[in-house]
Amino acid sequence: MKVLVPVKRVIDYNVKVRVKADGSGVDLANVKMSMNPFDEIAVEEAIRLKEKGVATEVVAVSIGVKQAQETLRTALAMGADRAILIEAAEDVTQDIEPLAVAKLLKAVVEEEQPGLVIAGKQAIDNDMNATGQMLAALLGWPQATFASELKIEGDHAVVTREVDGGLQTVKVKLPAIVTADLRLNEPRYASLPNIMKAKKKPLEVKTPADYGVDVSPRLTVVSTSEPPARKAGVKVADVAELVSKLKNEAGVL
Amino acid sequence: MPDILRREDLDFLLNDVFDLEELCRRPFYAEHERADIDAMMDTAERLAEEVFQPFAAKLDANEPTFDGERVHIIPEVPAALETYRQAGFPAMAFPAEIGGMGLPYMAATAIGAWFAAANGPAMGYLSLTGWAANLLATHGSEELKARYLGPMCEGRYFGTMCLSEPQAGSSLGDIRTRAERREDGTFRLFGSKMWISGGEHDMSENIIHFVLARIPGAPPGVKGISLFCVPRILPDGARNDVRLMGLNHKMGNRGTVNTALAFGEKEGAVGWLVGQENHGLACMFVMMNEARVSVGLSAAALAMTGYLHALSYARERLQGRPLTGRDPSAPMIPIIQHADVRRMLLQAKCYAEGGMALCLYAARLIDDLRSGTDEDAAEARRLLEILTPIVKSWPSEFGLRANDNAIQVHGGYGYTRDYPVERMYRDNRLNPIHEGTKGIQGLDLLGRKVPMEGGAPFRALLARMRRTLAEAEGDEALADIRAAVAEAVDGAERTTAAMLAAAPKAGAEAFTANATIYLDMLGHVTVGWLWLRQALAARRALAAGGAGREDFLRGKIDAARWFCRYELPLTHAWRGMIEGLDRTTLDTPPEHL
Ligand SMILES: Cc1cc2nc3c(=O)[nH]c(=O)nc-3n(C[C@H](O)[C@H](O)[C@H](O)COP(=O)(O)OP(=O)(O)OC[C@H]3O[C@@H](n4cnc5c(N)ncnc54)[C@H](O)[C@@H]3O)c2cc1C
Numbered sequence: 001m002k003v004l005v006p007v008k009r010v011i012d013y014n015v016k017v018r019v020k021a022d023g024s025g026v027d028l029a030n031v032k033m034s035m036n037p038f039d040e041i042a043v044e045e046a047i048r049l050k051e052k053g054v055a056t057e058v059v060a061v062s063i064g065v066k067q068a069q070e071t072l073r074t075a076l077a078m079g080a081d082r083a084i085l086i087e088a089a090e091d092v093t094q095d096i097e098p099l100a101v102a103k104l105l106k107a108v109v110e111e112e113q114p115g116l117v118i119a120g121k122q123a124i125d126n127d128m129n130a131t132g133q134m135l136a137a138l139l140g141w142p143q144a145t146f147a148s149e150l151k152i153e154g155d156h157a158v159v160t161r162e163v164d165g166g167l168q169t170v171k172v173k174l175p176a177i178v179t180a181d182l183r184l185n186e187p188r189y190a191s192l193p194n195i196m197k198a199k200k201k202p203l204e205v206k207t208p209a210d211y212g213v214d215v216s217p218r219l220t221v222v223s224t225s226e227p228p229a230r231k232a233g234v235k236v237a238d239v240a241e242l243v244s245k246l247k248n249e250a251g252v253l
Numbered sequence: 254m255p256d257i258l259r260r261e262d263l264d265f266l267l268n269d270v271f272d273l274e275e276l277c278r279r280p281f282y283a284e285h286e287r288a289d290i291d292a293m294m295d296t297a298e299r300l301a302e303e304v305f306q307p308f309a310a311k312l313d314a315n316e317p318t319f320d321g322e323r324v325h326i327i328p329e330v331p332a333a334l335e336t337y338r339q340a341g342f343p344a345m346a347f348p349a350e351i352g353g354m355g356l357p358y359m360a361a362t363a364i365g366a367w368f369a370a371a372n373g374p375a376m377g378y379l380s381l382t383g384w385a386a387n388l389l390a391t392h393g394s395e396e397l398k399a400r401y402l403g404p405m406c407e408g409r410y411f412g413t414m415c416l417s418e419p420q421a422g423s424s425l426g427d428i429r430t431r432a433e434r435r436e437d438g439t440f441r442l443f444g445s446k447m448w449i450s451g452g453e454h455d456m457s458e459n460i461i462h463f464v465l466a467r468i469p470g471a472p473p474g475v476k477g478i479s480l481f482c483v484p485r486i487l488p489d490g491a492r493n494d495v496r497l498m499g500l501n502h503k504m505g506n507r508g509t510v511n512t513a514l515a516f517g518e519k520e521g522a523v524g525w526l527v528g529q530e531n532h533g534l535a536c537m538f539v540m541m542n543e544a545r546v547s548v549g550l551s552a553a554a555l556a557m558t559g560y561l562h563a564l565s566y567a568r569e570r571l572q573g574r575p576l577t578g579r580d581p582s583a584p585m586i587p588i589i590q591h592a593d594v595r596r597m598l599l600q601a602k603c604y605a606e607g608g609m610a611l612c613l614y615a616a617r618l619i620d621d622l623r624s625g626t627d628e629d630a631a632e633a634r635r636l637l638e639i640l641t642p643i644v645k646s647w648p649s650e651f652g653l654r655a656n657d658n659a660i661q662v663h664g665g666y667g668y669t670r671d672y673p674v675e676r677m678y679r680d681n682r683l684n685p686i687h688e689g690t691k692g693i694q695g696l697d698l699l700g701r702k703v704p705m706e707g708g709a710p711f712r713a714l715l716a717r718m719r720r721t722l723a724e725a726e727g728d729e730a731l732a733d734i735r736a737a738v739a740e741a742v743d744g745a746e747r748t749t750a751a752m753l754a755a756a757p758k759a760g761a762e763a764f765t766a767n768a769t770i771y772l773d774m775l776g777h778v779t780v781g782w783l784w785l786r787q788a789l790a791a792r793r794a795l796a797a798g799g800a801g802r803e804d805f806l807r808g809k810i811d812a813a814r815w816f817c818r819y820e821l822p823l824t825h826a827w828r829g830m831i832e833g834l835d836r837t838t839l840d841t842p843p844e845h846l
Contacts, residue, residue, distance in 0.1 A: 030801025189300060192341035192354055195292045
């Protein structure tokens with residue numbers, strides 16, 4: 001079974017994000033970018049399936065700027081077998097919307113015929129949480145989102161999902177879309193020898209036109225702003241005062 | 254964000270200042286390119302941040318203990334070293350022939366800075382192993398190499414360096430450990446070693462000790478010392494006759510267990526000769542260049558991380574108001590806005606980043622030794638001769654002062670264990686002591702390296718400096734920096750010539766009486782020169798557009814200027830003290846102290 005893993009290049013989770021002065025978006029000039037952490041988990045899961053002999057090939061695909069090649073190299077260094085880059089954006093400020101991404105992925109899926117797509121549940125830049133679901137809808141495939149455990153049993157995937165208030169286990173028929181949540185696994189580090197080996201693995205470069213997909217935006221960003229600064233707190237003298245404040249001022253008790 | 258290091262600083266030094274890509278174009282390094290070195294640095298950064306730094310404070314608070322039978326080390330250490338091993342780091346700098354990755358040494362050094370800054374004491378075990386493996390690769394017999402080199406490169410066996418003894422530290426010629434020859438060609442060692450880092454623990458499958466000892470009948474002093482390979486576990490699986498006597502309880506660097514070892518309390522510890530008989534110290538010196546760069550690097554890395562912690566703190570700590578407009582109802586300002594706090598930060602920045610530049614420059618010279626043309630390699634060897642004592646000492650001395658400033662910037666908080674800056678200071682305090690004390694480095698520089706080969710290494714260094722001065726000529730924006738460095742270089746040349754000329758008459762004692770001051774002086778001149786190189790690189794990058802790094806690049810030029818204004822004038826004062834081979838220190842009799 002072939003596993004396809006879409007990966008996105010996003011602003012590094014450690015970078016303190018700054019909003020551009022004109023409110024048009026986040027300042028991405030010269031900030032550190034890396035693989036979306038949920039996608040890393042997805043790559044790890046795919047590699048584990050391969051190590052267990054369940055998957056035969058892991059293909060990573062990224063849609064975005066040319067530099068997303070580096071992100072794909074990371075996936076290859078972790079253990080993916082080959083990679084496809086769809087160069088869809090001129091520069092980092094141009095974000096490709098989930099629907100366009102899902103349409104491109106659908107085209108890739110039709111070409112590659114994977115038995116399973118494992119994606120991150122969302123990208124930490126825009127927190128859309130939509131691509132996996134849209135892809136499932138476009139393909140007419142079953143989906144199991146927010147996975148914290150994945151088992152392949154015959155032609156089904158058994159997925160434990162993190163839902164409000166607990167865990168839910170679903171069984172979906174393959175081929176299917178699974179989106180990875182934080183606790184699915186702990187991704188490995190790209191080891192030095194594997195970084196060297198990754199250089200020799202195939203990386204194919206395509207454009208949206210190759211798949212006949214229009215990636216122009218449908219959404220308009222009206223404004224972007226910093227979250228309001230946290231106000232200074234107050235010190236309470238004792239528990240009694242705390243309880244009284246919670247009751248009378250905050251009204252939460 | 255844990256302020257371990259700033260990636261931009263390392264990228265700037267590797268790429269803008271020291272042209273890593275030029276190294277990668279050499280056939281010797283053909284397999285490597287900047288993109289994969291970047292990716293390796295990414296892994297290093299994450300490992301440092303996610304695996305090594307989180308337990309640095311815990312390791313400091315829970316030093317290794319000895320219950321009379323076993324050494325106990327917190328489990329985070331072996332776990333982190335295992336992750337490091339699996340990621341393939343131990344082999345990065347070794348040549349491919351011995352199973353390494355053959356990374357440019359400069360790149361491997363910069364990558365190593367992450368671990369030195371995040372948790373040097375945990376890394377200590379593998380740094381030592383690297384040096385020991387190097388020694389084995391250069392001087393070991395085929396038999397020993399076949400047995401130990403592979404597992405050492407992989408980080409499965411650890412190594413130690415057993416030079417010091419209770420009565421012989423700086424004075425290695427006075428060691429007493431004895432090595433008796435047996436008929437089968439092996440030796441039996443008897444004696445005590447002191448200060449041995451990583452000397453005993455259960456974290457690795459084996460520990461390979463490299464021990465200096467005398468063979469009975471050998472000439473006295475340094476010419477009668479041989480080097481031996483003494484494994485903790487013998488090839489047949491039995492424990493060798495090496496016993497842990499006790500642990501040393503240190504001020505800092507506590508996570509690297511430090512031991513007193515007894516060799517041969519029973520039948521003698523089994524050892525194999527490494528290199529030629531009586532050439533033990535010479536063998537050691539081969540790996541000294543790299544070991545000393547690595548000591549300098551630890552010091553610079555600790556200085557950098559201390560500086561970054563202080564910088565973050567100074568941006569956030571609110572205290573006082575601007576001198577102008579002291580409205581008591583106005584909000585307080587971050588302390589970074591006070592000139593004196595900026596002075597402490599600038600000084601720390603100059604020491605830390607200047608020290609790092611020095612270490613990476615030296616690492617690049619080691620690359621020239623390996624991969625340069627014959628002429629380049631010969632030139633690199635000369636430069637390393639003269640620079641090694643400086644690379645070891647300057648970051649150890651001034652990097653430590655950067656850590657001192659980092660404490661001061663934190664005020665009272667810096668004096669508590671709730672903040673990591675005091676730990677960094679304690680860890681860094683080791684660096685002027687081990688691998689040859691600062692005093693010994695001063696003697697090595699002035700007594701040996703400056704006069705050697707008719708002064709060729711010293712002249713080679715000055716020539717390099719003047720090449721940069723020529724390059725900077727005509728750049729008006731750097732004219733003042735260039736002039737200050739030029740003056741310091743000329744001054745160092747004059748002072749050295751005057752001291753050498755007076756030496757024959759004054760005698761060796763007077764010539765070297767102020768060697769440590771000379772070491773600081775030439776160190777400051779060297780780092781001043783490297784700040785000019787950094788300023789030039791920053792100017793080039795700015796001229797090319799700056800790519801969003803404008804503040805960062807201007808900061809490099811500011812630091813270069815600060816170093817010239819406030820630090821280089823010290824060289825003038827130091828020269829004044831030593832130029833005439835002043836005897837004040839020498840002539841003060843011990844009984845007057
Ligand atoms: C934490 C730690 C780890 C260490 N790890 C190792 C290790 O793994 N293996 C190992 O072999 N050793 C190790 N050492 C030992 C270290 O190399 C020695 O401590 C060092 O060489 C100094 O020797 P000493 O302590 O005997 O001091 P001494 O040699 O007694 O020096 C005391 C002072 O006298 C000065 N001095 C001595 N001789 C002269 C001279 N001729 N001229 C001018 N000044 C002089 C020194 O500069 C110093 O200031 C370690 C030490 C420490 C503290």
